[in-house]
Amino acid sequence: xxxxxxxxxxxxxxxxxxxxxxxxxxxxxxxxxxxxxxxxxxxxxxxxxxxxxxxxxxxxxxxxxxxxxxxxxxxxxxxxxxxxxxxxxxxxxxxxxxxxxxxxx
Amino acid sequence: xxxxxxxxxxxxxxxxxxxxxxxxxxxxxxxxxxxxxxxxxxxxxxxxxxxxxxxxxxxxxxxxxxxxxxxxxxxxxxxxxxxxxxxxxxxxxxxxxxxxxxxxxxxxxxxxxxxxxxxxxxxxxxxxxxxxxxxxxxxxxxxxxxxxxxxxxxxxxxxxxxxxxxxxxxxxxxxxxxxxxxxxxxxxxxxxxxxxxxxxxxxxxxxxxxxxxxxxxxxxxxxxxxxxxxxxxxxxxxxxxxxxxxxxxxxxxxxxxxxxxxxxxxxxxxxxxxxxxxxxxxxxxxxxxxxxxxxxxxxxxxxxxxxxxxxxxxxxxxxxxxxxxxxxxx
Numbered sequence: 001x002x003x004x005x006x007x008x009x010x011x012x013x014x015x016x017x018x019x020x021x022x023x024x025x026x027x028x029x030x031x032x033x034x035x036x037x038x039x040x041x042x043x044x045x046x047x048x049x050x051x052x053x054x055x056x057x058x059x060x061x062x063x064x065x066x067x068x069x070x071x072x073x074x075x076x077x078x079x080x081x082x083x084x085x086x087x088x089x090x091x092x093x094x095x096x097x098x099x100x101x102x103x104x105x
Numbered sequence: 106x107x108x109x110x111x112x113x114x115x116x117x118x119x120x121x122x123x124x125x126x127x128x129x130x131x132x133x134x135x136x137x138x139x140x141x142x143x144x145x146x147x148x149x150x151x152x153x154x155x156x157x158x159x160x161x162x163x164x165x166x167x168x169x170x171x172x173x174x175x176x177x178x179x180x181x182x183x184x185x186x187x188x189x190x191x192x193x194x195x196x197x198x199x200x201x202x203x204x205x206x207x208x209x210x211x212x213x214x215x216x217x218x219x220x221x222x223x224x225x226x227x228x229x230x231x232x233x234x235x236x237x238x239x240x241x242x243x244x245x246x247x248x249x250x251x252x253x254x255x256x257x258x259x260x261x262x263x264x265x266x267x268x269x270x271x272x273x274x275x276x277x278x279x280x281x282x283x284x285x286x287x288x289x290x291x292x293x294x295x296x297x298x299x300x301x302x303x304x305x306x307x308x309x310x311x312x313x314x315x316x317x318x319x320x321x322x323x324x325x326x327x328x329x330x331x332x333x334x335x336x337x338x339x340x341x342x343x344x345x346x347x348x349x350x351x352x353x354x355x356x357x358x359x360x361x362x363x364x365x366x367x368x369x370x371x372x373x374x375x376x377x378x379x380x381x382x383x384x385x386x387x388x389x390x391x392x393x394x395x396x397x398x399x400x401x402x403x404x405x406x407x408x409x410x411x412x413x414x415x416x417x418x419x420x421x422x423x424x425x426x427x428x429x430x431x432x433x434x435x
Contacts, residue, residue: 001123001130003153036131039150051153055130091156 001036002059004066005091006050011082017042021050021073021080028072033065047086063088115140116155119148220340224323227332233323234315238265241317245269246351247278250310251331253287266302275428276302279351279358281310294361301429305358311350319348360431373432380407381432385424 008017018024022038029035034055041049052069056062067088074080115138122129122137129137134145224230238245254262269276278297284290285306294304313325322338324347325331338344373381383393394404408420415430417423 001127001134003149003156005153005156034130037146037149039153041154049153051150051156053131053149053153055128057127 001053001055002057002062002090004052004054004062004088006052006066006070006088007086008048008050009084009086010048015082017048017050017083018077018080024073024077024080025050025052025069028069028076033069035065035069048083059090063090113151115144116148116151119145120152123152220338220343222337222339223326224335224337226334230323230332230335233335233337237315237317237321237323238269241269241274243273243318244275244277246316246348246355247276248310248312248314248351248354249278249280250313250328251281253284253290254293256289259289259293263296266297267300270301273425275425277351277355278302278304279310279354280304280306280361282306282308282359285361298360303429303431304361305355306361307354307358310354314347314351316344316347316351319344322347377407377411378432380404381411381424381427383424384408384411384420385428387421387424390420 010017017040022040025038026035035052036055037051037053039051041051050070052066054062054065056065067085070085070088118138119134119140122134126133126137131142131145131149134140135142138145140148224233266276276297280290280294297304312328313331314322316322320339322344323335324338326334326336338347380393390404390408391401393408394401399407408423411427412418412420412423415423415426417426
Protein backbone atom coordinates (compact mmCIF):
# COMPACT_ATOMS: atom_id res chain seq x y z
CA UNK A 1 0.00 0.00 0.00
CA UNK A 2 1.37 3.41 -0.96
CA UNK A 3 0.38 6.87 0.20
CA UNK A 4 0.10 9.54 -2.50
CA UNK A 5 -0.29 13.18 -1.59
CA UNK A 6 -2.40 15.30 -3.92
CA UNK A 7 -1.19 18.86 -3.36
CA UNK A 8 -3.71 21.50 -4.41
CA UNK A 9 -3.59 25.20 -5.15
CA UNK A 10 -6.68 26.75 -3.54
CA UNK A 11 -8.73 29.31 -5.46
CA UNK A 12 -7.83 32.96 -4.82
CA UNK A 13 -11.16 33.56 -3.06
CA UNK A 14 -9.91 31.35 -0.24
CA UNK A 15 -12.82 28.94 -0.43
CA UNK A 16 -12.10 25.80 1.64
CA UNK A 17 -12.23 22.31 0.16
CA UNK A 18 -15.73 20.83 0.32
CA UNK A 19 -16.28 18.71 3.44
CA UNK A 20 -17.24 15.70 1.40
CA UNK A 21 -14.22 15.68 -0.92
CA UNK A 22 -12.86 12.45 0.64
CA UNK A 23 -16.20 10.70 0.14
CA UNK A 24 -16.37 12.10 -3.39
CA UNK A 25 -12.97 10.61 -4.26
CA UNK A 26 -13.92 7.29 -2.68
CA UNK A 27 -17.06 7.29 -4.80
CA UNK A 28 -15.00 7.77 -7.97
CA UNK A 29 -12.84 4.70 -7.36
CA UNK A 30 -13.48 1.34 -8.90
CA UNK A 31 -12.14 -1.99 -7.65
CA UNK A 32 -9.24 -1.83 -10.12
CA UNK A 33 -8.01 1.45 -8.59
CA UNK A 34 -7.14 -0.30 -5.33
CA UNK A 35 -8.20 2.65 -3.21
CA UNK A 36 -7.87 1.89 0.50
CA UNK A 37 -8.21 5.17 2.33
CA UNK A 38 -8.56 8.92 1.78
CA UNK A 39 -7.68 11.66 4.26
CA UNK A 40 -7.98 15.42 3.73
CA UNK A 41 -5.49 17.87 5.27
CA UNK A 42 -7.49 20.97 4.37
CA UNK A 43 -5.46 23.36 6.51
CA UNK A 44 -2.01 22.11 5.58
CA UNK A 45 0.36 24.89 4.66
CA UNK A 46 1.26 26.23 2.24
CA UNK A 47 -1.26 24.20 0.27
CA UNK A 48 -4.10 21.86 1.15
CA UNK A 49 -3.27 18.19 0.68
CA UNK A 50 -5.33 15.05 0.15
CA UNK A 51 -3.71 11.81 1.26
CA UNK A 52 -4.73 8.82 -0.88
CA UNK A 53 -3.70 5.29 0.18
CA UNK A 54 -3.64 2.85 -2.72
CA UNK A 55 -3.00 -0.87 -2.76
CA UNK A 56 -0.29 -0.63 -5.39
CA UNK A 57 3.31 -1.75 -5.04
CA UNK A 58 4.35 0.34 -8.04
CA UNK A 59 5.06 3.96 -7.26
CA UNK A 60 4.37 5.37 -10.71
CA UNK A 61 1.11 3.42 -10.97
CA UNK A 62 0.02 4.66 -7.51
CA UNK A 63 0.75 8.27 -8.43
CA UNK A 64 -1.06 8.13 -11.77
CA UNK A 65 -4.03 6.36 -10.17
CA UNK A 66 -4.30 9.02 -7.45
CA UNK A 67 -4.14 11.76 -10.06
CA UNK A 68 -6.78 10.02 -12.17
CA UNK A 69 -9.08 9.78 -9.15
CA UNK A 70 -8.71 13.52 -8.62
CA UNK A 71 -9.67 14.25 -12.24
CA UNK A 72 -12.67 11.95 -11.96
CA UNK A 73 -13.74 13.87 -8.85
CA UNK A 74 -13.34 17.14 -10.78
CA UNK A 75 -15.47 15.72 -13.60
CA UNK A 76 -18.22 14.84 -11.14
CA UNK A 77 -17.96 18.12 -9.24
CA UNK A 78 -16.77 20.76 -11.77
CA UNK A 79 -16.42 23.34 -8.98
CA UNK A 80 -13.34 21.43 -7.80
CA UNK A 81 -11.53 22.61 -10.94
CA UNK A 82 -10.93 25.84 -9.03
CA UNK A 83 -8.35 23.87 -6.98
CA UNK A 84 -5.38 23.40 -9.29
CA UNK A 85 -3.56 20.07 -8.82
CA UNK A 86 0.05 21.02 -8.19
CA UNK A 87 1.38 17.50 -7.92
CA UNK A 88 0.52 13.89 -7.06
CA UNK A 89 3.51 12.39 -5.29
CA UNK A 90 4.41 9.73 -2.76
CA UNK A 91 5.82 11.71 0.19
CA UNK A 92 8.69 10.59 2.36
CA UNK A 93 7.62 9.87 5.92
CA UNK A 94 9.63 11.58 8.60
CA UNK A 95 12.34 9.09 9.51
CA UNK A 96 13.33 10.92 12.69
CA UNK A 97 9.80 10.48 13.98
CA UNK A 98 9.39 6.90 12.88
CA UNK A 99 12.85 5.77 13.96
CA UNK A 100 13.74 7.95 16.95
CA UNK A 101 17.16 6.27 17.25
CA UNK A 102 17.96 6.75 13.60
CA UNK A 103 19.10 10.36 13.91
CA UNK A 104 18.21 13.28 11.73
CA UNK A 105 18.07 13.16 7.98
CA UNK B 106 -2.86 18.32 16.13
CA UNK B 107 0.02 18.92 13.80
CA UNK B 108 2.51 19.70 16.54
CA UNK B 109 1.87 16.50 18.51
CA UNK B 110 4.33 14.35 16.61
CA UNK B 111 4.94 11.48 19.00
CA UNK B 112 4.34 8.15 17.31
CA UNK B 113 1.53 6.43 19.19
CA UNK B 114 1.62 2.64 19.51
CA UNK B 115 -1.32 2.07 17.14
CA UNK B 116 0.20 4.17 14.34
CA UNK B 117 3.56 2.55 14.98
CA UNK B 118 2.03 -0.93 14.68
CA UNK B 119 0.20 -0.04 11.45
CA UNK B 120 3.28 1.57 9.94
CA UNK B 121 5.50 -1.38 10.76
CA UNK B 122 2.93 -3.78 9.33
CA UNK B 123 2.84 -1.68 6.15
CA UNK B 124 6.62 -1.79 5.87
CA UNK B 125 6.76 -5.52 6.42
CA UNK B 126 3.84 -6.26 4.08
CA UNK B 127 3.76 -3.60 1.36
CA UNK B 128 1.03 -5.42 -0.56
CA UNK B 129 -1.45 -5.36 2.33
CA UNK B 130 -4.62 -3.32 2.14
CA UNK B 131 -6.64 -2.04 5.08
CA UNK B 132 -8.42 -5.32 5.75
CA UNK B 133 -5.15 -7.30 5.80
CA UNK B 134 -3.62 -4.72 8.15
CA UNK B 135 -6.60 -5.16 10.48
CA UNK B 136 -5.91 -8.88 10.54
CA UNK B 137 -2.20 -8.49 11.16
CA UNK B 138 -2.46 -5.86 13.86
CA UNK B 139 -5.68 -7.12 15.45
CA UNK B 140 -6.97 -3.56 15.23
CA UNK B 141 -10.48 -2.49 14.30
CA UNK B 142 -10.88 -1.00 10.83
CA UNK B 143 -11.61 2.42 12.30
CA UNK B 144 -8.33 2.35 14.24
CA UNK B 145 -6.36 1.44 11.10
CA UNK B 146 -8.01 4.27 9.15
CA UNK B 147 -7.17 6.69 11.98
CA UNK B 148 -3.54 5.49 11.91
CA UNK B 149 -3.41 6.07 8.14
CA UNK B 150 -4.75 9.60 8.71
CA UNK B 151 -1.92 10.16 11.12
CA UNK B 152 0.76 8.72 8.83
CA UNK B 153 -0.41 10.95 6.00
CA UNK B 154 -0.28 13.91 8.37
CA UNK B 155 3.22 13.03 9.54
CA UNK B 156 4.45 12.83 5.97
CA UNK B 157 3.17 16.34 5.48
CA UNK B 158 5.10 18.26 8.07
CA UNK B 159 8.50 18.64 9.62
CA UNK B 160 10.01 21.12 12.06
CA UNK B 161 11.61 24.17 10.50
CA UNK B 162 15.37 23.99 10.94
CA UNK B 163 16.45 25.72 14.11
CA UNK B 164 12.89 26.14 15.34
CA UNK B 165 11.11 23.07 16.60
CA UNK B 166 7.89 24.95 17.29
CA UNK B 167 7.30 26.04 13.73
CA UNK B 168 6.32 23.50 11.13
CA UNK B 169 7.03 23.51 7.44
CA UNK B 170 5.45 21.52 4.69
CA UNK B 171 7.79 18.86 3.40
CA UNK B 172 9.08 19.68 -0.05
CA UNK B 173 8.27 17.15 -2.73
CA UNK B 174 10.81 14.40 -2.29
CA UNK B 175 12.40 12.67 -5.17
CA UNK B 176 10.60 9.53 -6.13
CA UNK B 177 14.03 7.97 -6.50
CA UNK B 178 14.56 8.07 -2.75
CA UNK B 179 11.41 6.11 -2.20
CA UNK B 180 12.15 3.68 -4.99
CA UNK B 181 15.58 3.17 -3.50
CA UNK B 182 14.13 2.51 -0.06
CA UNK B 183 11.75 -0.03 -1.55
CA UNK B 184 14.52 -1.65 -3.55
CA UNK B 185 16.56 -1.98 -0.36
CA UNK B 186 13.63 -3.69 1.32
CA UNK B 187 13.34 -6.08 -1.64
CA UNK B 188 17.06 -6.83 -1.50
CA UNK B 189 16.81 -7.48 2.24
CA UNK B 190 13.93 -9.90 1.63
CA UNK B 191 15.89 -11.66 -1.10
CA UNK B 192 18.91 -11.82 1.18
CA UNK B 193 16.82 -13.49 3.83
CA UNK B 194 15.53 -15.98 1.26
CA UNK B 195 19.09 -16.66 0.21
CA UNK B 196 20.17 -17.26 3.80
CA UNK B 197 17.29 -19.68 4.27
CA UNK B 198 18.25 -21.53 1.06
CA UNK B 199 21.85 -21.65 2.17
CA UNK B 200 20.88 -23.06 5.55
CA UNK B 201 18.74 -25.68 3.83
CA UNK B 202 21.62 -26.55 1.51
CA UNK B 203 23.98 -26.91 4.46
CA UNK B 204 21.51 -29.22 6.20
CA UNK B 205 21.16 -31.29 3.05
CA UNK B 206 24.92 -31.52 2.57
CA UNK B 207 25.47 -32.52 6.18
CA UNK B 208 22.87 -35.29 5.82
CA UNK B 209 24.70 -36.75 2.85
CA UNK B 210 28.21 -35.86 3.97
CA UNK B 211 29.06 -39.44 4.90
CA UNK B 212 28.20 -40.71 1.42
CA UNK B 213 30.24 -38.27 -0.64
CA UNK B 214 34.00 -38.71 -0.46
CA UNK B 215 34.48 -35.31 -2.12
CA UNK B 216 32.30 -33.47 0.39
CA UNK B 217 33.65 -30.54 2.31
CA UNK B 218 35.38 -31.24 5.59
CA UNK B 219 35.81 -27.60 6.50
CA UNK B 220 37.75 -24.82 4.89
CA UNK B 221 39.36 -26.96 2.19
CA UNK B 222 37.50 -28.99 -0.40
CA UNK B 223 38.86 -31.24 -3.14
CA UNK B 224 37.32 -31.21 -6.60
CA UNK B 225 37.98 -34.06 -8.98
CA UNK B 226 37.73 -33.64 -12.72
CA UNK B 227 36.97 -30.75 -15.02
CA UNK B 228 33.18 -30.96 -14.61
CA UNK B 229 33.37 -30.49 -10.85
CA UNK B 230 35.77 -27.61 -11.25
CA UNK B 231 33.48 -25.93 -13.80
CA UNK B 232 30.46 -26.40 -11.52
CA UNK B 233 32.31 -24.65 -8.72
CA UNK B 234 33.47 -21.86 -11.01
CA UNK B 235 29.87 -21.30 -12.10
CA UNK B 236 28.83 -20.90 -8.45
CA UNK B 237 31.78 -18.59 -7.85
CA UNK B 238 30.81 -16.42 -10.82
CA UNK B 239 27.25 -16.14 -9.55
CA UNK B 240 28.23 -15.25 -6.01
CA UNK B 241 31.29 -13.03 -6.45
CA UNK B 242 30.51 -9.52 -5.26
CA UNK B 243 33.47 -7.20 -5.66
CA UNK B 244 36.54 -8.69 -7.29
CA UNK B 245 37.83 -11.62 -9.23
CA UNK B 246 41.59 -12.23 -9.49
CA UNK B 247 42.94 -14.87 -11.83
CA UNK B 248 46.28 -16.49 -12.60
CA UNK B 249 45.77 -17.84 -16.12
CA UNK B 250 48.81 -19.84 -17.16
CA UNK B 251 48.78 -22.14 -20.17
CA UNK B 252 48.59 -21.47 -23.86
CA UNK B 253 46.06 -19.45 -25.81
CA UNK B 254 42.37 -20.35 -25.49
CA UNK B 255 40.43 -21.28 -28.61
CA UNK B 256 38.67 -18.36 -30.36
CA UNK B 257 35.30 -20.01 -29.54
CA UNK B 258 36.13 -20.23 -25.82
CA UNK B 259 37.15 -16.61 -25.74
CA UNK B 260 34.04 -15.47 -27.60
CA UNK B 261 31.78 -17.59 -25.37
CA UNK B 262 33.26 -16.09 -22.22
CA UNK B 263 32.24 -12.54 -23.18
CA UNK B 264 28.62 -12.53 -21.94
CA UNK B 265 29.75 -13.78 -18.51
CA UNK B 266 32.48 -11.14 -18.36
CA UNK B 267 29.99 -8.40 -19.23
CA UNK B 268 27.51 -9.70 -16.67
CA UNK B 269 30.17 -9.63 -13.93
CA UNK B 270 31.28 -6.11 -14.87
CA UNK B 271 27.65 -5.01 -14.98
CA UNK B 272 27.33 -6.16 -11.37
CA UNK B 273 30.30 -3.99 -10.45
CA UNK B 274 32.80 -6.84 -10.06
CA UNK B 275 36.38 -5.70 -10.74
CA UNK B 276 38.21 -8.32 -12.79
CA UNK B 277 41.99 -8.65 -12.90
CA UNK B 278 43.62 -11.41 -14.91
CA UNK B 279 47.28 -12.24 -15.32
CA UNK B 280 48.33 -14.19 -18.42
CA UNK B 281 51.69 -15.42 -19.55
CA UNK B 282 53.77 -13.13 -21.73
CA UNK B 283 54.11 -15.93 -24.24
CA UNK B 284 50.55 -15.67 -25.47
CA UNK B 285 51.28 -12.20 -26.83
CA UNK B 286 52.31 -14.12 -29.92
CA UNK B 287 48.73 -15.30 -30.51
CA UNK B 288 46.81 -12.59 -32.47
CA UNK B 289 43.37 -13.93 -31.42
CA UNK B 290 44.34 -13.76 -27.74
CA UNK B 291 45.73 -10.25 -28.13
CA UNK B 292 42.45 -9.19 -29.80
CA UNK B 293 40.51 -10.78 -26.95
CA UNK B 294 42.69 -9.00 -24.39
CA UNK B 295 42.00 -5.71 -26.18
CA UNK B 296 38.29 -6.42 -25.98
CA UNK B 297 38.60 -7.23 -22.27
CA UNK B 298 40.46 -3.97 -21.66
CA UNK B 299 37.86 -2.02 -23.65
CA UNK B 300 35.03 -3.25 -21.40
CA UNK B 301 36.94 -2.62 -18.17
CA UNK B 302 38.77 -5.86 -17.37
CA UNK B 303 42.37 -5.34 -16.32
CA UNK B 304 44.72 -7.71 -18.05
CA UNK B 305 48.45 -8.03 -17.43
CA UNK B 306 51.11 -10.56 -18.25
CA UNK B 307 54.22 -11.99 -16.63
CA UNK B 308 56.91 -14.35 -17.86
CA UNK B 309 55.72 -17.19 -15.59
CA UNK B 310 52.94 -18.06 -13.16
CA UNK B 311 53.03 -20.51 -10.24
CA UNK B 312 49.73 -22.27 -10.98
CA UNK B 313 46.18 -21.79 -12.24
CA UNK B 314 44.22 -19.97 -9.55
CA UNK B 315 41.04 -17.91 -9.23
CA UNK B 316 40.25 -15.86 -6.11
CA UNK B 317 36.81 -14.34 -5.50
CA UNK B 318 36.46 -11.42 -3.07
CA UNK B 319 39.52 -12.69 -1.18
CA UNK B 320 37.07 -15.10 0.46
CA UNK B 321 37.40 -18.22 -1.63
CA UNK B 322 40.08 -19.49 -4.00
CA UNK B 323 40.19 -22.37 -6.46
CA UNK B 324 43.70 -23.66 -7.12
CA UNK B 325 44.68 -26.48 -9.47
CA UNK B 326 46.01 -29.54 -7.66
CA UNK B 327 48.49 -30.29 -10.43
CA UNK B 328 50.00 -27.28 -12.18
CA UNK B 329 50.94 -29.43 -15.16
CA UNK B 330 47.46 -30.91 -15.57
CA UNK B 331 44.97 -28.28 -14.38
CA UNK B 332 41.97 -30.30 -15.59
CA UNK B 333 42.78 -33.15 -13.20
CA UNK B 334 41.39 -31.51 -10.10
CA UNK B 335 41.41 -28.48 -7.87
CA UNK B 336 41.24 -27.41 -4.27
CA UNK B 337 38.68 -24.92 -2.99
CA UNK B 338 40.16 -22.91 -0.15
CA UNK B 339 38.26 -20.81 2.32
CA UNK B 340 40.82 -20.72 5.11
CA UNK B 341 41.38 -17.01 5.87
CA UNK B 342 45.09 -17.38 6.57
CA UNK B 343 45.79 -19.21 3.31
CA UNK B 344 43.58 -16.78 1.37
CA UNK B 345 45.47 -13.82 2.78
CA UNK B 346 48.67 -15.43 1.54
CA UNK B 347 47.24 -16.15 -1.92
CA UNK B 348 45.83 -12.62 -2.25
CA UNK B 349 49.19 -11.21 -1.27
CA UNK B 350 50.87 -13.44 -3.87
CA UNK B 351 48.44 -12.18 -6.51
CA UNK B 352 49.06 -8.54 -5.60
CA UNK B 353 52.82 -8.96 -5.70
CA UNK B 354 52.63 -10.67 -9.09
CA UNK B 355 50.21 -8.00 -10.34
CA UNK B 356 52.59 -5.21 -9.39
CA UNK B 357 55.37 -6.88 -11.33
CA UNK B 358 53.22 -7.63 -14.39
CA UNK B 359 52.97 -5.57 -17.59
CA UNK B 360 49.70 -4.39 -19.17
CA UNK B 361 48.57 -6.84 -21.81
CA UNK B 362 47.06 -5.04 -24.76
CA UNK B 363 48.17 -4.29 -28.29
CA UNK B 364 48.75 -0.73 -27.08
CA UNK B 365 50.89 -2.02 -24.22
CA UNK B 366 51.24 0.54 -21.42
CA UNK B 367 48.58 3.11 -20.51
CA UNK B 368 49.18 6.56 -22.02
CA UNK B 369 51.38 8.94 -20.08
CA UNK B 370 48.57 11.48 -19.70
CA UNK B 371 46.94 9.11 -17.26
CA UNK B 372 49.74 9.64 -14.78
CA UNK B 373 48.40 11.22 -11.63
CA UNK B 374 49.98 13.53 -9.13
CA UNK B 375 50.50 12.01 -5.70
CA UNK B 376 47.71 14.19 -4.37
CA UNK B 377 45.25 13.12 -7.09
CA UNK B 378 46.27 9.52 -6.49
CA UNK B 379 45.46 9.83 -2.79
CA UNK B 380 42.15 11.61 -3.48
CA UNK B 381 41.09 8.81 -5.83
CA UNK B 382 42.06 6.19 -3.28
CA UNK B 383 39.89 7.94 -0.69
CA UNK B 384 36.99 8.40 -3.12
CA UNK B 385 37.12 4.71 -3.99
CA UNK B 386 36.58 4.03 -0.29
CA UNK B 387 33.47 6.23 -0.33
CA UNK B 388 35.07 9.27 1.33
CA UNK B 389 33.26 12.62 1.10
CA UNK B 390 34.91 15.88 0.04
CA UNK B 391 35.03 16.84 3.71
CA UNK B 392 36.91 13.67 4.61
CA UNK B 393 39.28 14.16 1.67
CA UNK B 394 39.90 17.75 2.78
CA UNK B 395 40.78 16.60 6.29
CA UNK B 396 43.12 13.85 5.11
CA UNK B 397 44.92 16.14 2.68
CA UNK B 398 44.95 19.15 4.96
CA UNK B 399 43.24 21.36 2.36
CA UNK B 400 40.01 23.37 2.41
CA UNK B 401 36.76 21.59 1.50
CA UNK B 402 36.57 23.88 -1.53
CA UNK B 403 39.96 22.71 -2.76
CA UNK B 404 39.02 19.08 -2.14
CA UNK B 405 35.81 19.64 -4.12
CA UNK B 406 37.77 21.17 -6.99
CA UNK B 407 40.21 18.24 -7.08
CA UNK B 408 37.32 15.75 -6.96
CA UNK B 409 35.37 17.41 -9.78
CA UNK B 410 38.52 17.69 -11.93
CA UNK B 411 39.17 13.97 -11.44
CA UNK B 412 35.52 13.11 -12.14
CA UNK B 413 35.62 15.04 -15.41
CA UNK B 414 38.89 13.43 -16.37
CA UNK B 415 37.64 9.94 -15.64
CA UNK B 416 34.21 10.51 -17.18
CA UNK B 417 32.59 9.71 -13.82
CA UNK B 418 29.23 10.97 -12.66
CA UNK B 419 29.93 10.58 -8.96
CA UNK B 420 32.91 10.69 -6.68
CA UNK B 421 32.65 7.00 -5.87
CA UNK B 422 32.40 6.17 -9.57
CA UNK B 423 35.60 8.16 -10.15
CA UNK B 424 37.36 5.94 -7.63
CA UNK B 425 35.94 2.81 -9.24
CA UNK B 426 36.96 3.97 -12.72
CA UNK B 427 40.45 4.66 -11.47
CA UNK B 428 40.67 1.13 -10.06
CA UNK B 429 39.34 -0.33 -13.31
CA UNK B 430 41.83 1.65 -15.37
CA UNK B 431 44.68 0.43 -13.22
CA UNK B 432 45.60 3.90 -12.00
CA UNK B 433 46.36 2.49 -8.58
CA UNK B 434 48.46 -0.28 -9.94
CA UNK B 435 51.78 1.52 -10.38
